[in-house]
Amino acid sequence: MAAIELRGLTKVYPGGVRALDALDLVIPDGEFFALLGPSGCGKTTLLRTIAGLETATGGSVVIGERDVTGVQPGGRDVAMVFQDYALFPHMDVTDNIAYPLRIKKVAKAARQAKAAEVGARLGLDHLMDRRPGQLSGGQQQRVALARVMATQAQAFLFDEPLSNLDARLRLEARTFLKKLQRELGVTTVFVTHDQAEALAMADRMAVMEAGHIRQIGTPAEVFQRPANTFVAAFIGSTPMNLLDGVVRGGTLEVAGCALPVPTSAQGLLADGEKIVYGVRPEYNAYASEPAEDALGGKVVIMENLGASHLVTLDVNDVLVQAIVPEGREPAIGEQGWAVPRRDRALVYRDGELVAG
Amino acid sequence: MTRFVLGRIGFSTLIAVLLAFFTLPLLWLASAPLTSDPTYKVSVPDFTWENFQTILEHPYALPSLYNSLVLSVGTALVVVLLAALAAYALSRVHLPGRDVLLYVLLLLSSIITGTAAMVPLFQLAVDLQLIDSQFGLILILSGGLLPAAIFMLKDFMDATPKSYEESARVFGATPLQIVRHVVVPLVRPGLATIAVWSVANVWGNFLMPFLLLRDVEKQPAAVIMYTLYTEGGQANLRLLSTFGLLYSVPVVVMYLIVSKKYGFRFHGGIKR
Numbered sequence: 341m342a343a344i345e346l347r348g349l350t351k352v353y354p355g356g357v358r359a360l361d362a363l364d365l366v367i368p369d370g371e372f373f374a375l376l377g378p379s380g381c382g383k384t385t386l387l388r389t390i391a392g393l394e395t396a397t398g399g400s401v402v403i404g405e406r407d408v409t410g411v412q413p414g415g416r417d418v419a420m421v422f423q424d425y426a427l428f429p430h431m432d433v434t435d436n437i438a439y440p441l442r443i444k445k446v447a448k449a450a451r452q453a454k455a456a457e458v459g460a461r462l463g464l465d466h467l468m469d470r471r472p473g474q475l476s477g478g479q480q481q482r483v484a485l486a487r488v489m490a491t492q493a494q495a496f497l498f499d500e501p502l503s504n505l506d507a508r509l510r511l512e513a514r515t516f517l518k519k520l521q522r523e524l525g526v527t528t529v530f531v532t533h534d535q536a537e538a539l540a541m542a543d544r545m546a547v548m549e550a551g552h553i554r555q556i557g558t559p560a561e562v563f564q565r566p567a568n569t570f571v572a573a574f575i576g577s578t579p580m581n582l583l584d585g586v587v588r589g590g591t592l593e594v595a596g597c598a599l600p601v602p603t604s605a606q607g608l609l610a611d612g613e614k615i616v617y618g619v620r621p622e623y624n625a626y627a628s629e630p631a632e633d634a635l636g637g638k639v640v641i642m643e644n645l646g647a648s649h650l651v652t653l654d655v656n657d658v659l660v661q662a663i664v665p666e667g668r669e670p671a672i673g674e675q676g677w678a679v680p681r682r683d684r685a686l687v688y689r690d691g692e693l694v695a696g
Numbered sequence: 697m698t699r700f701v702l703g704r705i706g707f708s709t710l711i712a713v714l715l716a717f718f719t720l721p722l723l724w725l726a727s728a729p730l731t732s733d734p735t736y737k738v739s740v741p742d743f744t745w746e747n748f749q750t751i752l753e754h755p756y757a758l759p760s761l762y763n764s765l766v767l768s769v770g771t772a773l774v775v776v777l778l779a780a781l782a783a784y785a786l787s788r789v790h791l792p793g794r795d796v797l798l799y800v801l802l803l804l805s806s807i808i809t810g811t812a813a814m815v816p817l818f819q820l821a822v823d824l825q826l827i828d829s830q831f832g833l834i835l836i837l838s839g840g841l842l843p844a845a846i847f848m849l850k851d852f853m854d855a856t857p858k859s860y861e862e863s864a865r866v867f868g869a870t871p872l873q874i875v876r877h878v879v880v881p882l883v884r885p886g887l888a889t890i891a892v893w894s895v896a897n898v899w900g901n902f903l904m905p906f907l908l909l910r911d912v913e914k915q916p917a918a919v920i921m922y923t924l925y926t927e928g929g930q931a932n933l934r935l936l937s938t939f940g941l942l943y944s945v946p947v948v949v950m951y952l953i954v955s956k957k958y959g960f961r962f963h964g965g966i967k968r
């Protein structure tokens with residue numbers, strides 16, 4: 341087990357794409373760390389640079405106490421699960437799981453015993469003689485996990501391991517993977533473009549955009565206090581309301597309505613300043629009667645989320661969303677009021693969070 | 697209805713004639729060796745083993761089949777080994793002008809072992825003292841086959857996802873281990889195709905051994921075949937047909953075995 345430390349890590353591909361730009365990151369020993377970001381932001385590149393499959397253009401990679409920046413992939417003592425799992429199609433499950441041990445020159449009987457043990461732990465015991473082509477997506481994923489477990493590496497690197505599974509299986513695999521990581525206690529870097537996955541599984545997470553890390557924190561921190569409007573817009577199953585506003589005296593003028601300054605930005609705003617007011621639909625209470633400190637408008641869209649509805653209000657030509665619990669759904673065209681929770685609303689200045 | 701029936705009859709007749717056209721020579725090849733006095737006609741054999749007896753006693757016939765085997769298997773080994781390594785490198789390392797290089801090689805390869813290069817090749821073999829040497833002949837034949845083999849194998853390699861190799865690399869496999877454990881098994885149908893193709897090519901090659909081998913004891917079957925004439929200069933049909941049968945059987949057997957084991961494919965892609 342080992343911590344991973346990246347210092348000023350930069351990767352420029354031939355052709356000039358700057359996939360990683362002076363990245364600093366410390367992942368403590370045993371942590372389940374999620375790397376989240378939109379497609380093309382450099383997540384895979386970061387993982388591959390940690391594994392040594394890409395050479396860093398600048399900066400360094402430290403695993404444990406050892407600087408491995410110039411070390412070949414095989415000498416870094418990390419194990420990686422690829423997005424397509426990369427199970428060898430010509431080997432059966434046993435041989436696939438035992439392959440890392442074969443490279444380490446472990447005797448055949450010993451490595452088969454180890455493969456059987458790991459396979460049994462992941463519920464693969466009845467599949468050990470099959471080829472990867474004869475397995476379902478979920479089973480292939482578990483074989484890939486078993487194979488990295490057999491390595492007993494210092495750290496695991498997972499590149500979107502759940503993205504090839506269908507929605508239902510993904511939820512099961514999520515729980516399974518998290519439990520497994522807990523039990524093994526191996527430092528794990530987990531790449532995903534699915535914010536729900538990152539929030540659900542990670543001890544801590546980083547949100548990336550175009551080769552930069554835009555925020556690092558626990559899922560709760562990132563969800564409740566996104567450090568900038570990029571993260572705010574990216575995180576959450578329903579996007580955060582980000583509304584242009586102006587500071588007027590002690591209040592904020594947003595979409596033609598007057599709102600109190602959120603608790604987090606109290607005393608940090610100058611009069612007349614242009615800001616962005618952010619509040620998640622989950623933190624907007626909905627009222628069908630006129631309310632104080634609220635954004636009032638006409639209901640234009642209703643979206644069913646299952647146990648609740650997402651209501652979209654047209655507030656003086658600005659769209660504002662709020663969550664309404666079951667049984668209190670308004671009709672389209674009615675007047676409605678979204679009342680932001682003052683302790684959850686946020687203020688952004690030049691795209692960055694205003695906070696003490 | 698009648699038209700349909702007539703159409704079917706016409707179609708079947710056409711197919712039968714076409715089939716007969718290709719089957720007759722094969723039938724002849726099967727029956728003539730067993731006939732005491734074969735002509736160019738296909739006739740019911742009288743099941744004599746005399747012709748085989750004569751061939752067995754012929755001083756160069758059986759050794760020439762062995763020579764063919766040495767030449768073709770030797771060439772196939774050289775071609776498969778070198779083509780696999782070259783195709784792997786060309787598939788994985790991006791060189792500027794790589795594709796142009798491949799096409800030019802492919803174009804030139806048809807010249808190397810063709811009639812056009814006869815004189816310079818002979819000259820070269822003499823200068824390198826590779827004349828009258830089976831080893832030298834294997835090298836020259838390999839040279840002719842390699843470009844096409846590399847070209848075909850590269851397609852197989854290109855169709856193999858890189859992540860298999862990268863995965864093995866992260867587990868600590870060396871490049872040679874990766875080739876042995878991962879790449880070769882994945883492109884095995886390609887390697888089998890190239891091997892069979894090389895063997896068949898060399899097996900049927902007359903010009904190169906005729907040109908570069910002096911000693912009749914080193915000559916392969918394709919060359920010995922041309923010596924099977926009667927004193928009068930007529931083709932000796934008894935010997936020719938019998939030797940022809942012996943000459944073709946190994947290739948057919950090899951084809952059947954390899955086809956059953958690997959299946960032939962001339963393009964890449966992974967059968968999971």
Ligand SMILES: Nc1ncnc2c1ncn2[C@@H]1O[C@H](COP(=O)(O)OP(=O)(O)O)[C@@H](O)[C@H]1O
Pocket residue numbers: 353354355357358359377378379380381382383384385386
């Ligand atoms: N081998 C490569 N050569 C050149 N550019 C690349 C290569 N791999 C990735 N890129 C570029 O680097 C950026 C980051 O890619 P990647 O790390 O794959 O993103 P992600 O995994 O977050 O989707 C993208 O702009 C991509 O086009």
Ligand SMILES: [Mg+2]
Pocket residue numbers: 383384385
């Ligand atoms: Mg990716």
